[in-house]
Amino acid sequence: MILVELASRFEELSSRLSEQYYCQYAGLTYDRELMKKLAQQLTEVSNEFLREFTEPRSMYLASIDTIAEAERLEVELDFHDKRMEKISSEKHHINGKKVNWGNWRQFNSQTDDAQKRKEVFDEFIAKAPRIAHLVERRMNTSKEVYKRYELTPLESYLELEQISFEDLLNLLMKLGDGAKETFLSAADHFAPQILKKNKTEYYDDFYTWRGRIFKPLNRYLEGRAPLDEICRFLGTLGFNISSINVDAEDRPNKSPSASCWGIRIPTDVRILYRKVSPFTNMRSIFHEFGHGIHGISANPDDSVWKRYIVPMSVAETFSMLIESVTENTLYLQEDLKLQETAVGEIVDRVRFMNLIFMTFYAANSIMKMEFWKNNYTTEEAAVRWEELTERFFIRTPGIYWILHHVMPNYDMYSPSYVIAATRVTTIKATLVQDYGEAWWRNPKAGELIKQLAQTRGEFNIKEWRLNPEPYLKEQKSLSFLE
Numbered sequence: 001m002i003l004v005e006l007a008s009r010f011e012e013l014s015s016r017l018s019e020q021y022y023c024q025y026a027g028l029t030y031d032r033e034l035m036k037k038l039a040q041q042l043t044e045v046s047n048e049f050l051r052e053f054t055e056p057r058s059m060y061l062a063s064i065d066t067i068a069e070a071e072r073l074e075v076e077l078d079f080h081d082k083r084m085e086k087i088s089s090e091k092h093h094i095n096g097k098k099v100n101w102g103n104w105r106q107f108n109s110q111t112d113d114a115q116k117r118k119e120v121f122d123e124f125i126a127k128a129p130r131i132a133h134l135v136e137r138r139m140n141t142s143k144e145v146y147k148r149y150e151l152t153p154l155e156s157y158l159e160l161e162q163i164s165f166e167d168l169l170n171l172l173m174k175l176g177d178g179a180k181e182t183f184l185s186a187a188d189h190f191a192p193q194i195l196k197k198n199k200t201e202y203y204d205d206f207y208t209w210r211g212r213i214f215k216p217l218n219r220y221l222e223g224r225a226p227l228d229e230i231c232r233f234l235g236t237l238g239f240n241i242s243s244i245n246v247d248a249e250d251r252p253n254k255s256p257s258a259s260c261w262g263i264r265i266p267t268d269v270r271i272l273y274r275k276v277s278p279f280t281n282m283r284s285i286f287h288e289f290g291h292g293i294h295g296i297s298a299n300p301d302d303s304v305w306k307r308y309i310v311p312m313s314v315a316e317t318f319s320m321l322i323e324s325v326t327e328n329t330l331y332l333q334e335d336l337k338l339q340e341t342a343v344g345e346i347v348d349r350v351r352f353m354n355l356i357f358m359t360f361y362a363a364n365s366i367m368k369m370e371f372w373k374n375n376y377t378t379e380e381a382a383v384r385w386e387e388l389t390e391r392f393f394i395r396t397p398g399i400y401w402i403l404h405h406v407m408p409n410y411d412m413y414s415p416s417y418v419i420a421a422t423r424v425t426t427i428k429a430t431l432v433q434d435y436g437e438a439w440w441r442n443p444k445a446g447e448l449i450k451q452l453a454q455t456r457g458e459f460n461i462k463e464w465r466l467n468p469e470p471y472l473k474e475q476k477s478l479s480f481l482e
């Protein structure tokens with residue numbers, strides 16, 4: 001088959017497969033057998049590509065990843081089920097059910113008694129080794145597939161992201177080290193109100209904070225329709241988002257976290273979301289519509305690889321850029337017309353979460369980079385992650401990494417959020433400089449964003465410098481520490 005035919009076959013199969021995943025996340029019926037069949041056919045297409053071609057390079061790397069994904073399918077489904085089953089509390093309940101991996105965050109968000117949260121955390125840490133062998137197998141499968149092509153998942157990742165190991169490590173170190181002290185001081189400030197105790201400790205993880213710290217902000221956004229706000233916001237920027245399909249339906253099996261699906265790019269882009277709480281709804285709607293405009297801005301005449309194979313940090317750049325407006329003082333004051341106290345409180349809390357994010361994801365990302373570089377076992381990875389937590393925040397039992405939803409589930413991914421967040425700071429500086437503080441009211445700013453979005457897999461990564469300083473400086477300015 002010639003390249004264009006192979007690529008369009010790849011597009012066809014990926015579209016059908018992602019539609020099945022979409023249905024799974026939406027809580028609709030989906031066909032497991034069809035998914036397996038499509039994954040198999042995608043493997044065949046990828047194998048054929050790898051036999052016949054070495055270029056385009058992005059397609060080459062994506063083909064290896066597609067094969068690895070298909071070979072991991074069984075163990076990943078197994079991991080998904082066993083994690084729910086084995087990581088479950090004997091003692092604690094939520095809404096009449098045992099606390100398990102799936103409702104753990106909900107439990108932490110609703111439970112004010114810190115001792116109970118600690119007990120569940122310790123119990124889950126003690127049980128984590130029971131699922132470690134599945135993570136080991138998942139990672140080994142990836143390693144073996146990449147090895148056939150004389151690569152590691154890390155090398156492929158760095159190549160797509162166009163960043164060297166040293167530069168990425170350096171960025172992560174600077175952010176993690178730079179955020180640590182301010183994070184710890186701010187955590188002491190918030191602990192009594194949010195954690196109901198005087199000090200933050202190892203079991204108060206990122207998700208416990210996130211599930212609790214935004215609750216008092218809900219009252220400011222009660223009764224607002226986030227979909228109306230995002231339509232207004234993106235409309236002023238010149239985006240016609242009517243082609244983005246939004247599913248806000250509440251179904252029992254629908255995923256609680258919002259997501260955006262480029263089923264066919266640019267013609268079939270869908271957003272799934274389920275109401276959680278007013279503040280979180282606003283943030284996630286803005287985030288997902290960032291992905292949405294990225295998808296619909298693609299040029300339908302571009303090649304399959306240009307439209308579909310986008311570095312993960314580039315994908316997160318658009319979502320994080322749009323989401324960042326919901327923590328912008330001017331937007332909150334003038335567009336959402338919120339009172340000064342409300343604005344101050346929102347900005348402080350979001351920045352605090354960004355600081356935890358930097359410390360936590362510095363540890364997560366560095367561990368994953370070294371995981372592939374040094375050939376760690378899951379246990380060695382746990383030892384290393386524990387050291388990194390001590391360096392960047394608070395020493396936490398290392399096996400926690402197995403319980404995270406990104407670290408054991410992906411080859412890499414973790415650094416992508418950090419790269420994107422840093423890049424967004426650079427893009428925002430340009431927008432402010434060229435179109436003013438309230439750049440989102442200028443359609444010309446929208447044109448720039450649209451142009452950048454249209455580049456998809458050919459996004460000019462080197463054009464936007466990754467400078468940790470401005471990002472750190474902005475997030476470290478908290479009103480109560482001045």
Ligand SMILES: [Zn+2]
Pocket residue numbers: 287291316319
């Ligand atoms: Zn995202």
